[in-house]
Structure formats: C-alpha cells, structure tokens
Amino acid sequence: MGTKVKKMLFILSKATIENVYAAFVMANGARMEGIESEIFFTFFGLEAIQKKKLENLHVATVGNPAMHIPTMLGGLPGVEALATKMMKKEMEKLDMPPVGEFLEILSDSGCKLWGCKLAVDMFHLKEDDFIEELDGIITIGDFYSRADQEGTHLLFI
Amino acid sequence: MKKVIANREINVNEEGYLVDFKQWDREICECIADECNVIMTEKHWEVVEYLQDKHHKEEPLSIRGIKKSGVINIKEFYKLFPGGPLKVSTKIAGIPKPKSCI
Secondary structure (H helix, E strand, C coil), X not given: CCCCCCEEEEEECCCCHHHHHXXXXXXXXXXXXXXXXXXXXXXXXXXXXXXXXXXXXXXCCCCCHHHCCCHHHHCCCCHHHHXXXXXXXXXXXXXXXXXXXXXXXXXXXXXXXXXXXXXXXXXXXCHHHECCCCCEEECHHHHHCCCCCCCEEEEEC | CEEEEXXXXXXXXXXXXXXXXXXXXXXXXXHHHHHCCCCCCHHHHHHHHHHHXXXXXXXXXXXXXXXXXXXXXXXXXXXXXXXXXXXXXXHHHCCCCCCCCC
C-alpha cells in the first residue's frame, strides 16, 4: 500500500497550453496525493510564469497531427486563436483553472516554482517580469540538488 | 467489506472510505481522523461539514473549489490534513474519495 514516489520534479520547456497544463495537472496531482512537487521553467516554459504572457498561451495547431487538421490550415491567421478558445472553453467546463489561478493553487499547495537562470538571462528577463509566487531563479544544478530523497523522479516536458 | 471502528462494525471500501454515510457520526469521525494522524479541531469540523454539505448537494469536490469555499484557504487545508488533503479529509468526513484530477 502507498506509492513509492515521494517527490516529482518537472522541467517545463514549452509554453503551449497542452504542455503547460500537463505539467500543472501532474504537479498538483502529486501534491493532492501527499507527494512533493516542484517545477523548473526553462526556455519557452518561462512564458507560463511571466505576468504579461501567461494568460495568452496557445495550443499548437501546426505540426500537431492529433489536431486532425491539415498543417497548412493550422498556419492560417486566426486558426490557432480559435483552437485555443475552444480548448479553454472545454477546460472551463471541467473546472480547470486558468494559468494564473492554477499557479496560485500550486504555490499555495506547496509546489515550488523555479525559473531557469540561463534562460532568464538569454531572454533578458527581470525578476519583475515574473509572478509573485516564483520561489527563485536557479541553475539546473541547483534544481538537481532538490532531488534530495529516495523516490524522487524527474520529468522533462 | 467490514471494519471495526469505535467498537462498531462499519461498512467501508478497500481504501477504508465509508460506504454508507448513515453510519458516520462524530465518534467514528474522530477514530478515522486518528488513523490518519489528524487531531480534530474546530476548524477541522468546519471543513468536514463543508465537504459533507457539498457531497449531499452532489457538487464535485476539487482543490479549486476549496480555494473559493470561503471556509478555508489552500495553505491551511494542506496543514490541517497532511498527506493529501482532499483524500484524507473526505475519508474523515465519511464521504467518497473525489474522482477529480484537479
């Protein structure tokens, strides 16, 4: 009885809605099961924790065969916005919180949120650009050191 | 399956959740809480009542719902019911474990 997973570390490198929510749902799901969880936002994943960008994330309609629309159509102006709108509507029906509220829930639940120093420097971002709930800007080495107990797992998204 | 809680035979499922809410009372509640390493305080009772009320109205429970409940905030909720708050609190409240992923 009882899971052997004690801590989940997520690296989120993308900012498409489906990837961001995958990370958030898994990180929150871990906390709800009494498992520790932390998220390291790197590269485009940083968009999910930038105050001005986080509510404007999109679903990818190009290069995504599971959308079942021709890639060329997916690239037309407005298609990505429409698909995003439809997906957000479906998520709202399931009572899934918007990105900003989800981050608050994660932080309140004890999930640690970290920005990747290298990516922050590369995109010339400042601490001011990020949500208040951010626990800090750290290196990947620092993040590895968070894997400090048996039963820790690391997942790249 | 049956389990003896507070010297009474209670119907529970394989995870220890009560199957028949009519068998739930404060004494049973405190025994289950004790098994979950929770000592009931006034705030715990308030949360338990909120969860039962939601359950009886057939409104699904979620952590987002807790945030909006006005009864307790998420941080406190995690402190009061360590080790998975919705899972633990619903067990104590004698209602089914929520099926939601959020």
